[in-house]
Amino acid sequence: MSNGINARDVAKLAGVSQSSVSRVFFGGASVSEKTRKKVLAAAEELGYVPNEFARSLITNKTRLIGLVMKGVHNPFYPQVLQEFTTHFNELGYTILFVHTNHDEIQKEDIEMLLHYHVAGVIITDATLSLKVIEEFKNNKIPVVLFNRKVEEPNFFSVGTNNLEASRQIAKFLIEKGCKDMAYISGARNTSTSIEREKGFSEMLAENKVPYKIYHSDYSYDGGFKTAKEIIQAGDIPSAFFVANDIMALGVLDALREQSIDVPAKTKVIGFDNIEMAAWPIYNLTTWEQPIAQMAKETVSYIISEIEEYTDRIGNIEINGELIERKTT
Amino acid sequence: MSNGINARDVAKLAGVSQSSVSRVFFGGASVSEKTRKKVLAAAEELGYVPNEFARSLITNKTRLIGLVMKGVHNPFYPQVLQEFTTHFNELGYTILFVHTNHDEIQKEDIEMLLHYHVAGVIITDATLSLKVIEEFKNNKIPVVLFNRKVEEPNFFSVGTNNLEASRQIAKFLIEKGCKDMAYISGARNTSTSIEREKGFSEMLAENKVPYKIYHSDYSYDGGFKTAKEIIQAGDIPSAFFVANDIMALGVLDALREQSIDVPAKTKVIGFDNIEMAAWPIYNLTTWEQPIAQMAKETVSYIISEIEEYTDRIGNIEINGELIERKTT
DNA sequence: AGATTAATTGCATACGTATTCATAAACTTG
DNA sequence: CAAGTTTATGAATACGTATGCAATTAATCT
Known part of the structure; x- marks a missing residue:
């Protein structure tokens, strides 16, 4: 060759x-x-x-960055992928892409990243056993958990301020006069969904607004199905907070199918601000995740750790903002 | 390290x-x-x-496969990405991901692939100067053009049978009784759009059905805008053939905005069968691209060329099928 | 110009692995 | 059991590059 x-x-x-x-x-x-x-x-x-x-x-150095992704079906991630490839390419780094189908990232999924002695690793949207990350630590390879945290605080993560965001979302809905609400969660074991639920329910509790929690899976179909069940149970709240946009679109379509008027009869608010949220047919009110800035923080952490490995830990949280459209 | x-x-x-x-x-x-x-x-x-x-x-061998993508905004591509990573990972290969923003792939976009002596390259959805590919040939690196052909027949490409597909689409619409039609193209310089236009217009000409051609850009916004212009010009045909699904969704939304009933007043048919085409709000009739099989052919070509480099050329075209939903 | 210093260059070596070759060990077989 | 044959192992080498060191050249200064 x-x-x-x-x-x-x-x-x-x-x-x-x-x-x-x-x-x-x-x-x-x-x-x-x-x-x-x-x-x-x-x-x-x-x-x-x-x-x-x-x-x-x-x-004994490499110009490869491992990017581990799951759930490419969420339109949120192509944007993320693009951000990272563009940034790192400009810096002379190349992306080693790994996609996992497993619910929790397995050792074999990312073993190749060790084979190739990647200079850094970004793990987006995935739960994983801590043992897997330990392996990177042993080799002094910096790791960023992107848009996902783990309970143990020994890692570096970049995300958005889910807690505060969901509190503000709750507040926004309360001020709109909603009297009872529903939270539709994403995958249950993800930090993003848990935090969003927490902030939302805290604020509602503080204001003595009743709410129900429904568990779903971050997919369009999941949102659609969950909403349909809620409708059929006759449990329609005056507002839905849905853990991400793609599910929220499913919710909207379920509501439309049953001719339930949004925002008159009930309101819907999502999270992410994916492109489709702005489409006229949906016009979804949502919370914008500042992807570009999150990516920037991630890149700069990795680069600095490559230059000098300090194993710095922490949670960087970038504040997003409410994008008000027509579903609230 | x-x-x-x-x-x-x-x-x-x-x-x-x-x-x-x-x-x-x-x-x-x-x-x-x-x-x-x-x-x-x-x-x-x-x-x-x-x-x-x-x-x-x-x-002097490498277990890296270069994957060059453009236009990650089309939901078609995440699926493609997933197919390739999964297949190649199973075979012990790792994906080197490159994303290009340029209209035509530049040399520097893929120079790193040469640096890393990738064992094979897949170029999806992109136009590129032939000189760039020549470089791979010089190094005996197999290249597959995925979902895109070039005029010169010195390359290997895998795609779907656009010509026959669009002929059948035309036939289908004729049989539905449509008397005049519109084709909304994708990016003008792409083989996919050109072929789809060709097959469609040939069949219509053979049947003496009048049609108009409008040029757009393979994006939702492009489809929306183009459709809106057509509507405002009062030129609504009895059927739209749109070069890909994401544009078709834009067309549908433009029609809906103007309260033009689909499929009663006009019909819409897309191409790709992306997940969203099946969403109840759209229910788009479309042509399914057999992504899985296309990916399989691509992988097997690359693997065989890695084992023994023959520089085999040709166009593999996998037949798709019409998915009839509610927009026709 | 001569002496001192700085800049440039070549030589040799090391990185961690796969692989050839020779050698030793383990079997086969009549 | 001896001769032959297969199998297993280690020593040595090569892959293409970066880099410390010594040697050479160019530049600067007195």
Whole structure:
């Protein structure tokens, strides 16, 4: 494989040593303008490309970032994916993409990331056993949990301020005059859903507003089905807070199917502000997750930890904002 | 970086040579059961993971597949992404993900794929200069154009039979009694849109059914806007064939906004069968692209070319089928 | 110009693995 | 049991690069 052109070939053609070729391509070293030109010309002629494997082998560093995703069916994640690839590419890093179907990330799902000695790992939207992350810690590979926290505080996570957001959502609905509400949760074991539920129910409790909690799964079908059950049970509240937008769209469609007028009869509010929320047919009021800024924080953490590994931990929470449309 | 454990450390602990360790982990070589066990035990104890870089350096092979995508905003692509990652992971390959924002793929977008000596490349949904692909050919790296062809027949592409599909779509609409039609194109310079237009218009011409062609851009907003313009011009045809589903949803919403009844007043048919097409609010009649099978063909081509590079060319076209729902 | 310093270059080596070759051990077989 | 044959193992080497060190050249200063 490979075109077989290596630094030695270039060196020979340019009439210099292999070291000089290396110095030209690696940068940072001092090379005279004359030899630089000779080398670059020779490299161009032969179509030389430095072998990243040899390079990583010797520097013991890698320019790969592992990105682990689950649930690509949520339109939220393509945006995330794009943010990360673009940012990291600009910095000279390449994305190693891993998709898991398992409910909880398994060791074999991400073993390859260790094989490739990735410089950093981003785990989006996934629950995982802590043992798996420990492995990265042992190898001093920085890890960011994106949009998901774990109970143990030994990790670094980036997300949005779910607690405060859902409190404000509750407040907003109360001020709209809603007298009873429903929260439709996402996957039960996810921190995002739990936090959103917590903030919402706390605020309602503080204001003595009754509410019910229904469990669903972060999917359109889940939202649709759950809403339908609620409707058929005759339990229609004056407002739904739905744990993410894609489910909220399902809820809206279920309501529409039963000719229940939104926002007159009941109100619906989602979370994420995916593109589709703005579509005229839905016009969903929702909470915007500041994806771009979340990605930026993630990238900058990883880069700084690559430069110097400190195993810094914490939860970065970026504040989003309410996007008021026509469903409330 | 890395935990610093290498094959030699394992060998020492196990009381064997480094060669034996290598043989255990690489497989295919003959190792006695006794030493295999010793090695695996020692490796387990030390947490040894083979260094993929050293491995690739010496075998001159790599277990990386480059996946180049554009337009992640089309829900069609997450599905594609998932198919590929799952398949290749099962085969021991890892996906190097590249996302491009450029209209036409640039050399720097995929230069990293050469750096990493990827074993194969999949380019989905993107136009690109042929020079870029040539570079892969020079390095004997197999390339598949997924869901996109180029005029020159020197490449391998996998897609769906757009020509026949759009002919059948036209036929279907004619049989439904539609007397005049509109085709809303995707990005003009894409083979998919061109072929769909061709098959559609050919069949209509053969049957002497009048039609108009409107150019759009494969996005929801594009579909919405184009449809709105058509409506406002009072040019409503008895059927729309829209080059992909996401645009078709935009068209449907524009029609709904103007209270134009579908399918009574006009009909709409899309292409792709994305998940959302089945949502009750849309219930879009569309043409299913057999993504799973397309992915399978792509994977098997790449694997076979990795085993023996023949630079085989051709267009694999998988037949899809009409999914009739409520918009026709 | 001569002396001192800075910049540039080449040589040799190391990174961690797979693999050839030679050697030793374990079986087969008549 | 001896001769032959298969199987298992270790020593040594190569992959393509970065880099410390020594040597050379260029630049600067007195």
